[in-house]
Amino acid sequence: WSGEANKRVFLWAEQGIGDEIMYASLIPELAATSSKLIVQCDERLIPLFKRSFVDGIEYRCRKSPALEDSYDCHIPMGSLPNIFRPSLDSFSKASKAYLRCESERSQELRKTLLKGEAKTLIGISWNSSSPIAGAHHRNITLSDMAQHLDGPNVKLVNLQYGDVSDEIAKLREDHGIEVAEVSEIDNRNDIDGLAALIMACDQIVSIDNATVHLAGALGANTRVLLPFNRSWQWGLERSDSYWYGSLQLHRQKKPGDWKHALKTIK
Template sequence: MTDVTALEAEGNALLAAGHPEQAEQRARRLLASGSMTVTSFHLLALSVRAQGRIEECRDILGQMVERLPGNLTLRFELAETLLMLGDFERGWREYHHRYGMPHTASLERKVQKPRWDGRPIPGKTLLIHDEQGYGDTFQFLRMVSWAKQRSQARVVLQINLDQKGFAQRSAGADALVLRGELPPPFDVHCEMMSLPMAMGLTLSDLPGACPYLSAEPARVKRWRRRLARLPRPLVGLVWAGRPTHLNDAARSVTLDTLAPLGMPGVTFLALQKGPAEAQAATPPPGMRIERLGDEIADFEDTAAILSLTDLLISVDSSPVHLAGALGRPAWVVLPFVPDWRWLLEREDTPWYPSLRLFRQDRRGDWSGVVTRVASALAGVRDERRDPLSDRAPRRGV
């Protein structure tokens, strides 16, 4: 007799340890034995997903959701899978369930007014509130002006303090209120990342007008003085995301991993914040790096620096979205199975015309990615050295 619970636990442990092939074997053994538990099917879905078989994962999750429509964790995972495949129509509908899971239920804002459904509501007030991470807000701030135009309403945007300045300089909101403050009276509301569902966002709608955010002029002036003595090209560098992110182990690297990028004629600006910033004190040999972490007080400083650099090279993190929203060139290094917003098998992104994507060819292998980035970077450096070349950095580099 098969010990279902033991095999499921073993499979999940293998998956967590980065061995999805073995985890898949356990899942299929369970299913062959007649185990039809949610855990067994879920283990199979996550195992094939980790191996990059995204369509197969979608099909398994789709079957599970048909049988268990009340399992919102499955519906959220299906949403991210659909969005990764570019199926926005169903993906945004399923993404609505992101606050129905045990670990996210406390994050949902309990609003005693109806959610906007995308229809015109002239004469009414629409409250749009930000949510989730900083990168999400940078990415979806573009839709506030779209919602203003579609709804024909007065728009009040509720936003966190760290990103208030960007919202003030962007179009769309008639009034701003900080997160945690009592908003003025409103008729309907919408979470920022529910705007795609309400408005029926499709890939063809992207990117919209870019750039749609701007840096604060006074900060740009100050950072221009700070960076003036450094030889170009100036390349911003971010090698680690927020450590508490669920997928941080897959997306973040160490500075030493990026050692092949160190080459004569390139000045790197360490924009890294958090615990990983300390790695800039001992950069890899041959990497000229200027530590800026202690001088960067907030995203306004980051935006000003990005406005002055030739390029940003970064893991999947909030500065990437800020660079894209500012229309600044950035190269993003992505794990084998990326976050849903980067889609699959493409070097560009419909969200940001100025970004270029470098993807892992094999799970966990950063060496190939870094080698390709280093080769492309050498081309940028050499172009700058060419006296006949255009001195301005190209769009997307």
């Protein structure tokens, strides 16, 4: 597909889940110009996409691809910006929040986490499992992040995917800092639940991973810690994101040194 109107279009994901979330910002524009739209994406995203985008879009996971006679043309998600975002000015069309969580679930999670206390809930994520070369440079230790953010009126909330119970226990043992975990939500596989948990928080602080893309797509108040050699979508020097209006970017000044970036987070 190269921009023709009134076509049956098959949009397929070819990258990681964070990229799928980012390029999903263009789904409404593609849907508006297509007679029919079929979206193949990570199946973990389908409930969230169905709630957030217009009715009539057909969703498929990789295990159930679209039949060739059901569409006229196709395009990978990563090629959509060539058509809809050809310049920085074209990002002015972008919606600040284009994904919607289950609001009632989010409100209940917030009540459960606060337990009647008047505290600021800060959701945190500190690790990336991306297979991209050099992705480990994005990571920060839980200890460094938590010690900077912790305070008497703060409650830290775990948004990190994977089994991090040992890290959280060690933080408690070494520094007396608690990180609240919501056992009912699998942060890796229950993306709809993670979205509700993100929106239950007052602020998100995360490295560059899928969680930060989800937070940006939801319009959550988010601070992103970026390594010295950061990914292309964050630009070179700017402190805001042209992909996500609710994000503020905090960059390393020297490779491997998070001190300056952490100090700029209030």
